[in-house]
Amino acid sequence: MSRSNPRVLSTLERAGGFASAQEVYRLMQREGESIGLTTVYRALQSLVNDKIVDVLRREDGEAIYRLCGEAHHHHLVCKSCGDTVEIEGGAIEKWAKVMAEEHGFREVGHTAEIFGLCGKC
Amino acid sequence: MSRSNPRVLSTLERAGGFASAQEVYRLMQREGESIGLTTVYRALQSLVNDKIVDVLRREDGEAIYRLCGEAHHHHLVCKSCGDTVEIEGGAIEKWAKVMAEEHGFREVGHTAEIFGLCGKC
DNA sequence: GCAGAAATGAAAATGATTTTCATTCCCATA
DNA sequence: TATGGGAATGAAAATCATTTTCATTTCTGC
Ligand SMILES: [Zn+2]
Ligand SMILES: [Zn+2]
Ligand SMILES: [Zn+2]
Ligand SMILES: [Zn+2]
Numbered sequence: 001m002s003r004s005n006p007r008v009l010s011t012l013e014r015a016g017g018f019a020s021a022q023e024v025y026r027l028m029q030r031e032g033e034s035i036g037l038t039t040v041y042r043a044l045q046s047l048v049n050d051k052i053v054d055v056l057r058r059e060d061g062e063a064i065y066r067l068c069g070e071a072h073h074h075h076l077v078c079k080s081c082g083d084t085v086e087i088e089g090g091a092i093e094k095w096a097k098v099m100a101e102e103h104g105f106r107e108v109g110h111t112a113e114i115f116g117l118c119g120k121c
Numbered sequence: 122m123s124r125s126n127p128r129v130l131s132t133l134e135r136a137g138g139f140a141s142a143q144e145v146y147r148l149m150q151r152e153g154e155s156i157g158l159t160t161v162y163r164a165l166q167s168l169v170n171d172k173i174v175d176v177l178r179r180e181d182g183e184a185i186y187r188l189c190g191e192a193h194h195h196h197l198v199c200k201s202c203g204d205t206v207e208i209e210g211g212a213i214e215k216w217a218k219v220m221a222e223e224h225g226f227r228e229v230g231h232t233a234e235i236f237g238l239c240g241k242c
Numbered sequence: 243g244c245a246g247a248a249a250t251g252a253a254a255a256t257g258a259t260t261t262t263c264a265t266t267c268c269c270a271t272a
Numbered sequence: 273t274a275t276g277g278g279a280a281t282g283a284a285a286a287t288c289a290t291t292t293t294c295a296t297t298t299c300t301g302c
Contacts, residue, residue: 003249022289036251041290061182061258062289076224085224091212096235099208103197108237114217116229124280143258157282162259182289183258 004050005043007033012044012053017067018082020058024065056113058082078118087114125171126164128154133165133174138188141179145186177232199239208235 011024011033019027025040044065047053053065059079066084074092076085092112100108132145132154140148146161165186168174174186195213197206213233221229 005249020289038251038291039249042249057178057182061178061184063182076220076226078226079228087220087224090220091216092233095212099197099211100235100237103206103208104240105197105199105235105237108235110233110235112213112231112233114221114226114229114231116221116226119225126280141258159260159282160280163280 002050003039003042003046004052005035005039005046007035008040008043009047009052012047012065012067018064018084020062020064022062074112074114076114076116078121079115080117080121083118083120123171124160124163124167125173126156126160126167128156129161129164130168130173133168133186133188138191139185141183141185143183175230195233195235197235197237199237199242204239204241 007028008024011028011031012019015024015027021037021041021044024044025035025037028035028040044053044055047065048055052068054068055063055065056075056077058064064082069086072089073086074089076087077083089112092110096108096110100106128149129145132149132152133140136145136148142158142162142165145165146156146158149156149161165174165176169176169186172189174188176184176186179185193210193214194207195210197208198204210233213231217229217231221227
């Protein structure tokens with residue numbers, strides 16, 4: 001069932017841990033690897049399911065895949081160049097917990113991302 | 122230069138202040154308004170330029186346009202039945218601001234969602 | 243070896259968004 | 273009022289990421 005193609009993962013790493021499906025595909029082509037675009041999409045999807053990478057959106061809507069460490073953290077992403085800083089959740093962790101309890105929710109998780117323009121853009 | 126078509130703006134308001142270009146277009150059609158899809162896209166783009174609406178992305182990448190001034194809020198969503206509660210950002214708003222400043226980001230926005238199982242599930 | 247399952251990828255389909263371009267509308271000026 | 277040019281409009285075509293289809297290949301257990 002796991003279609004987490006290791007060549008795709010390795011390419012994503014080599015790309016700086018941050019690339020779109022099309023970019024991963026083009027990179028593999030350039031490096032002479034034989035692979036189909038469909039397989040790249042499926043592998044990335046699978047890596048997302050396995051929580052090995054997560055997916056964000058460029059400003060133009062294209063999905064970008066990004067290797068993710070295991071420790072729970074959040075992201076500060078540049079809308080323009082895609083630069084990403086991993087940040088601590090801080091107050092969010094408590095906020096999520098309190099809000100969930102307040103409304104009778106259990107087994108809660110959360111997502112939180114900040115996006116803007118970085119110093120270089 | 123301003124193509125901020127007032128009929129499009131009014132429709133976006135009527136849609137709850139939150140809709141995709143396609144949805145605005147379909148809504149106008151259903152209401153018997155004569156307008157082209159291209160014009161809807163251009164009007165929304167123009168409203169974004171004028172900072173009257175801002176644009177977010179659905180999970181599938183589709184752009185959704187939101188009236189500025191709609192109260193900013195977050196969601197608590199049930200993983201099982203989809204029930205959604207609108208909640209205040211509370212500490213998150215400050216967290217996002219502080220984190221962004223700390224890393225030299227500007228023009229920042231953020232997303233934050235909590236998901237879990239509601240009381241009924 | 244051999245059947246059945248899983249993986250692969252080329253090609254077609256999908257769907258949002260953008261571009262093109264011919265037409266229509268608006269409006270200032272003669 | 274006529275007219276000319278710029279802006280707005282929208283149908284149709286183009287673009288482009290992503291998904292689906294489906295035939296073929298590869299793998300796995302027997
Ligand atoms: Zn940047
Ligand atoms: Zn967190
Ligand atoms: Zn529920
Ligand atoms: Zn907020």
